[in-house]
Amino acid sequence: MLYPMSPKVVELKRKLESFMDRHIYPNEERFYREAEELGPWKVYPVVEELKPLARAEGLWNLFLPESNRGAGLTNLEYAPLCEVMGRSHLAPEVFNCSAPDTGNMEVLERYGTEKDKERWLKPLLAGEIRSCFAMTEPAVASSDATNIESSIMRDGDHYVINGRKWYTTNATDPRCKICIFMGKTDPDNPDRHKQQSMILVPMDTPGIEVKRPLPVFGFYGVPDRASEVVFTNVRVPKENMLLGEGRGFEIAQGRLGPGRIHHCMRLIGLSERTLEKMCRRVRSRVAFGKPVSEQTVTQERIAEARIMIEQARLLTLNAAYAMDTVGNKVAKAEIAMIKVAVPNMACQIIDWAIQAHGGGGTSNDFGLTQAYATARLLRLADGPDEVHRNQIARFELKKYSNA
Template sequence: MDMNFGMRPENRALLERVAAMIRDEIMPMEAAYQAEVATGDRWQFTARQTEILEGLKARAKAEGLWNFWLTDSDKGFGLTTVEYAHFAEEMGKTPLGAEVFNCSAPDTGNMEVFERYGSDALKTQWLKPLLNGEIRSAYLMTEPQVASSDATNISMSCVRDGDDYVLNGEKWWASGAGDPRCRVYITMVRTGGEDVPKHKRQSMIVVPAGTRGIEILRPMEVYGHDDAPHGHMHIRFSDVRVPAENLLLGEGRGFEIAQGRLGPGRIHHCMRAIGQAESALEQLCRRSLHREAFGKPLAQLGANYDIIAECRMEIEMARLLCLKAAWYMDQGDARAAAPWISQIKVIAPRVALKVIDEAVQMHGGQGVSQDTPLAQAWTHLRTLRLADGPDAVHRRQVARAELKRYTQEMV
């Protein structure tokens, strides 16, 4: 079967415009934006932060560089998953990239959920402002008391009471829920009892942020960093009442929705990780050529030639594997694509972490400080090895798919 990992000419030209804006307009503003986080309330945007971010978003929107993630949709550019993967890589090169083009997680996945499974009323209330970049959203799945990598464990109580559902329980690692612009949560809950098949016990429900009974307990820290003002929040629900029409598709459809949401999102995460690896390798190479020790550029010392070569080769391998997973997604068979998505979900963060670690090493003490973006990038990517399923779960899926080829021969 022929596989095409390239792009149509018109979309290649579009990608070049995105890359130019990232290089010339967004990256130069990174330091100024980040410096504002420590100014005043970390969970509110300063006037300068808003000016920087909203100014860049307005420019991107005015240029028509907006909502690329809407693959195979008449509302977007009609990009294939393979084509969008190239865009995600470019956007991954800067922490501000995805949001400037309205392609941020978890919003893209949530918008897909609203588009595919939401009622007209929910689309008007939530999808429209999300598509316009006017609000942010969060996806609440993981729970502190259960092993959430097995989603059949999800246990937040969701009980029908008249025209409402009543929610009780806790969620954590709710990425983006700390953002003051976050207005809505898509939440995985349990609606079925032990008498229901285990993959029919969970449902998805739309919960407006700030609903009575919702309490944000704390921001979760990643290696001591709270990732303000985005945040990964620990949230308690106490008798939270939500209109019954906010339940998506009906009771017991949570897994169906989750798989439709998470597959493309994993590819997007992985290609952004490859973009971060490319950025780190550039920093590594520049440092190795301009910094000297023992009378020579660092590039000429030790095994640095080999290190640089290995980084380049591993990035190329990871990119090709990710594009192959994207190609399988484009064929429309989610089951066939799943093992490839699991492979790249393990490989891309691993490769990116290695490249960033080598870049840190090349920078010495500066590499672990706030003076380069490397430490923040490493922290983010270490978290990605857990987000959307830990490595062990994805390796299990890959192994099961591999063994299935041979167990069928034994039947």
């Protein structure tokens, strides 16, 4: 292997795979049923039942690098573990490794005060509360984050927050207690990347209204608890400002880099699981006198799927290595490349698997529609393909600026 796993990671991966076999896969049907019956405003009992089991086995907060609060793994070490968790929608939260909490915990670890860490990071790390991240807005093209119009205005010892956000993941969860909100503190600053700030907003603050859950391809609560939230004259203490006014983009880059790579790691696991389902299905079905697995079009798709997964994994491990060795900022190109390549890879493989399952593939019985919703969403979340492709092209063209 180009990126061999350390003995510590090998052992964690073994324990994680065992836990998945014993507790995650057998409870998936129940998880989807609870999500559908209880809806996005409720806690799903199966998740809360499994969390203590994961914690007792030491499979908890594996994601947090450069910190003694988590497992102390690098991005490269965490990658194969995150891939295993990505095989099931149920798994990440059970191990306290789900978005957006992971990104928010990393923000609090890097940029929060000791008071912030005690009040918010500590219960998040314990899995006692959840959090949300309010950035995207319905009134503007949020692929360009400088378009964000929400305001954070200083008023004495407080900031007053106004804005309408959507795709604010987790906001409908009754355990969601803290929001990281991005808005403008200096809308007239000539540097458009210094207009924005991020601030901590407790979800019980007057003026916050969680308007509605947003479905993702008809799913509420799975794969995300996407939500629309309105903030009207929400007042929070000035101490809630993260890092300082005008530093929202700086925080966003620190947050979104790890978030993007975690999404890609999980998608590789989801793609592996999907390919497994596809292979089992085509070996068990006969059409036109021979198993579907013997149809050359099927074999071609299986071969292409294997090639695509291996390519995506190597690209993702390379990005993780770059983040660990030169930092997120220098590794921007590597992160952007996986953010384009991996969701597109996953969408294609899931599409082939749906085709292999016939009409049943379009139902919810095989987990393929849920998988596709996740993969397709991630061609938009944390920046759409087009933005990342433009960025990659600019990096490439810059090499020839003196040509």
